Amino acid sequence: MTTLDQIRNCLEGVIPAFLATFDSDGTPNVSEISQVHYVDPGRVALSYQFFNKTRRNVLATRMASVIVIDPDTNAQFRLDLDYEETQTSGALFEAMRAKLAGIASHSRMEGVFRLLGSDLYRVSGIEVLPSQRIERVRPCNPLSAARRAAAELCASADMGTLLDRLLGALDRQLGITHSMVLMLDRGAGRLFTVASHGYPTTGIGSEVGVGQGVIGVAAAEGVPIRIGHLAADYSYSAAIRSAAGIVEDSGCPATAIPYPGLEAPLSQIALPLRPLGETTGVLFAESLERNRFGYDDEDALQLVAESLGMRILLAQNDGAEAEAPHVPGCAGSLRMRHYRFDSTVFIGDAYLIKGVAGAILWKLVSEHAATGRTEFTNRELRLDLSLRLPAQSDNLESRLLLLQRRLVERGGCIQIVRSGRGRFRLQVAGKLELEEI
Amino acid sequence: MSSVAPSGALTEPDPDCLSAGRALVEEFCQYGASTIIGVVGLDRRPLAGMALACLVLAPDRIRVLLSRPSNAQLLLGLTRDGRIALTVTEVPTHRSVQIKGGEAVLLAAQPDDLRAASRQLRAFRDRLIDADYGEAFSSCCCSFDPTDVVAVEFVPREAFTQTPGPQAGERLRRVS
Incomplete structure (x- = not known):
């Protein structure tokens, strides 16, 4: 039997999905929809953007049928859906809103695609549709690669060294060439960069506002946020502008540390560090490749982020003594x-x-x-x-x-x-x- | 190119509205478009399906070509409830039109059907490649087995704009 977990790659929003409903009189309606989001092994969420015929039908009959297509293999599936509820805020809503912004950008539909709600459906059936398939060869298994990367956290070292090792391991094991770790300053409502990998400048100390960009939204909501296309709403120029606003009001000379991130990333993923259930920071990665991070990458990296969060927590009681840096003498x-x-x-x-x-x-x-x-x-x-x-x-x-x-x-x-x-x-x-x- | 816009109020079906819808279907299909259908299944649940091609035969006749293995349940449903929704979408622009109709009947595919399916799918494949879906995916997505093709003909009754936006789902009207 085909399960929802097996077909998550169909739910990345790369290929539009096709949604059929009917009204209370039984008149069918069919339309393309931009997003079917994986929620858990038994549920998906559809983006509610307009109060249109489809939505009226769903509210009237609580049933839908959707066809989803794997963008890598052309595998095709028809899902029977039973409507449960609509969420208009919170973690699921924000994760879908971020992803939709990327889809809108890619489809040149910015300003049209705006998420009003996440419609949750239980998947009551999955039918495999015959199609000509493409063989898919994955470059690596994200889970085993993440396990090897997370093993770096077991080493006894000071926190800075651990972070650098981990980001290096993400590169070696998962091919993630650009990444950083930011920690949360809850009082100031900002995150500050403490480690980075793969950028021309380290950007240590650069800041992102909570709720801004994928990093800020991941911190605010405590959930992974992922975008597969460049999205203006979630770009760092926007995030940095917001953080810079605080600086501009301070009355002292320019103090912004340049953000080190890629100027035009096509994929971004931000994983919250939540030891003991409270967000303390964010592990962030980005790529110039479109749709670089899928559901499996998200799961694997979130496990790494959880290990990292606990390791940082433990570092507060770590007695390791770091090697003293060489301090040059100063004249005057x-x-x-x-x-x-x-x-x-x-x-x-x-x-x-x-x-x-x-x-x-x-x-x-x-x-x-x-x-x-x-x-x-x-x-x-x-x-x-x-x-x-x-x-x-x-x-x-x-x-x-x-x-x-x-x-x-x-x-x-x-x-x-x-x-x-x-x-x-x-x-x-x-x-x-x-x-x- | 037809010039149409959604009307504000839902009214009784009118010939102009349908005429505009049929014109858009023909235009979109000629240059390559996504063609999907919705019906009521035997178990009284909605069913979505993908079509291979679509032909406007006459003002009161639209013919949709389908792959039988992918749409077995959907074809069974049509034998009990002949109501059908057809949405055709232009790939790069997302311009989209939905035709709703009834009295759908299942027919054997003819040689002309296969030629039309080949032509429309080739155009659709080119559109997908232009839209960066990749040649391998686009070719697989637009492939079909001629021995699997069946035709469904129905009587169109209403036409709606389906282009994404707040006006999606509203009736079409001709703009003077």
């Missing part, structure tokens, strides 16, 4: 500027960091300048109310990783390094000259 004084408004920190005239990570750095360098202190603990940062860390899920480890990586890229004579369980060391090779604005 190190001039640092801090804008109290949003804790933006400049070294010389170059922007370094802002927000909670900026506040942490300023606390460290201020204490160092006053007392010469170099050893600090995570615990004292958590107890310091001036840093405005959230009471729960403070993501302190991620913020320290962000700070550490920005310092490696831009800090020069100032570095921080983990020195043990819940401890880290500030290394300054020069005399600090601090200015508070």
Whole structure:
């Protein structure tokens, strides 16, 4: 017997589906529809975009028949559907809305395709239709490749090294050449990049607003978001514009770190990191290939994302000591500027960091300048109310990783390094000259 | 090219509306189009089907060519309830028209039918390739076995625009 799980590739929206209904008098109606979305092994959801004849028929009879076609093999199936309900918000709705934006873009129907609801149907029958098929050869099994990639997380290493290893493994094992990890700053409603792979610049510290682009929507809804075509509504130019709005209002010099992502990706996937059921970040991948990520890739990568989320959580109690970076000596004084408004920190005239990570750095360098202190603990940062860390899920480890990586890229004579369980060391090779604005 | 637009109100079927619908079906099929049908199955459930080609024979006669193995249940359904919906869609533009009719009868395919199916499917295949569906997929999707082809003729009664958008499903009217 054919199951819905076996035919998920038909439900990518590459080929339009054909939907038949009839009205209360039994008059048939048939139309093309842009999206049949896989929900679970027994259900699909259809995009509700207009209150048209099809919808009136479904509400009247609660039955439909849909033909779906596999874009790779030309396998064809007829599904008997029984309408259950319509959802107009939430995870399923957002996942379908993102995918529909990609389909609309590909079909040049932007402005026409707008999701009003996700109509849920139980699949009561699947009929295999005879068709001339194309043999499909998959380049790799996503599940076994994901398992090998996730094995990188078992190694004992500091969080930064783990993230870099994982993204490298996604490239080697799954052929994902462009990826990044972003962590959530819940208070600010933004995600910040802590690791990236495959881009000309690392973009460490670049930000995306929650709810913006596939990354922001995945974080907001706590579900994987996937697009198989370039979609203007979900592009990073849009996401970055939104995040940049916050910067423009801050009153300090330009502080946006350039987003490293591809300028015109054709496929994007964002998987939320949800250890213990709460979103803490996003694993993101993109490609110049159309429809690069399918349902199987989504499942496999979500398993990797879940392992990653737990590993980051465990890193807070990890005692691994990182190798101290080489800190070059500096001639003369190190001039640092801090804008109290949003804790933006400049070294010389170059922007370094802002927000909670900026506040942490300023606390460290201020204490160092006053007392010469170099050893600090995570615990004292958590107890310091001036840093405005959230009471729960403070993501302190991620913020320290962000700070550490920005310092490696831009800090020069100032570095921080983990020195043990819940401890880290500030290394300054020069005399600090601090200015508070 | 016919110039038609959806009318606002649902009214009794009128000849102009049907005439506009038939013209669009002929135009779309000539240059390659997706052709789908909907019927009521024997178990009183809706059934969607894909057609190979479509011919407007006369103002009161439309002939749809189907592959019998892919549409066995659908053909059985038509023997009990002759009502049928036919939607023809132009691939690159998504312009789409739906004809609803009745009194459908199942007929044997004739040599002219096979020639028409070959011609329309070849045009459709070219449209799919132009739309980036790939040559392998487009060719398989538009292939058919001549020995499997059957014809269904029905009497068209109403025509509707089916082009995606808020007006999809509204009756056609001729624009002067």
